Amino acid sequence: MPIAFAQSLRSLQQDRHRFSLVWLLIVNLIFVTWLLWFFLASLTFYAHGQIVKSSSGIIVAEFPAATQPPIRLGQAARLYAQPVGADSSDLIPATVTEVDDRIRNGQIQVTLYADMDSPHAAALQTGLTGQVEIAIDKISPAALVLRGARNEE
Numbered sequence: 001m002p003i004a005f006a007q008s009l010r011s012l013q014q015d016r017h018r019f020s021l022v023w024l025l026i027v028n029l030i031f032v033t034w035l036l037w038f039f040l041a042s043l044t045f046y047a048h049g050q051i052v053k054s055s056s057g058i059i060v061a062e063f064p065a066a067t068q069p070p071i072r073l074g075q076a077a078r079l080y081a082q083p084v085g086a087d088s089s090d091l092i093p094a095t096v097t098e099v100d101d102r103i104r105n106g107q108i109q110v111t112l113y114a115d116m117d118s119p120h121a122a123a124l125q126t127g128l129t130g131q132v133e134i135a136i137d138k139i140s141p142a143a144l145v146l147r148g149a150r151n152e153e
Contacts, residue, residue, distance in 0.1 A: 061132040062107040
């Protein structure tokens with residue numbers, strides 16, 4: 001069915017495109033926010049190990065030998081300590097003091113010194129089990145995507 005030309009011009013003049021412009025601005029704002037996150041956010045990767053020995057603030061933990069990038073001296077660590085017989089775990093900050101690069105049973109040993117001023121440091125006196133977490137890398141999501149693309153080649 002044909003439409004009269006005068007009526008179609010009148011409808012075009014009445015449409016001010018406000019609704020479309022508002023949605024276009026909202027979508028662009030979301031896209032810019034996502035781009036900022038993609039390039040500027042920092043994702044932290046952790047190596048997780050198991051506590052083997054502990055005595056007076058010195059902790060020995062085992063980590064998988066495949067931990068890449070490698071653990072280095074001076075890196076900050078977090079001990080999720082669980083005293084023998086306890087049900088809950090306590091967070092104790094620590095620092096890597098020694099890394100033994102020899103691989104034994106697919107594991108490397110790392111020596112840490114725990115912060116004895118921590119509120120939960122008392123757990124170190126009575127024997128300790130638990131896990132160790134060391135931040136080994138910080139990377140943006142964009143760099144992570146590029147790293148994954150390089151690994152596929």
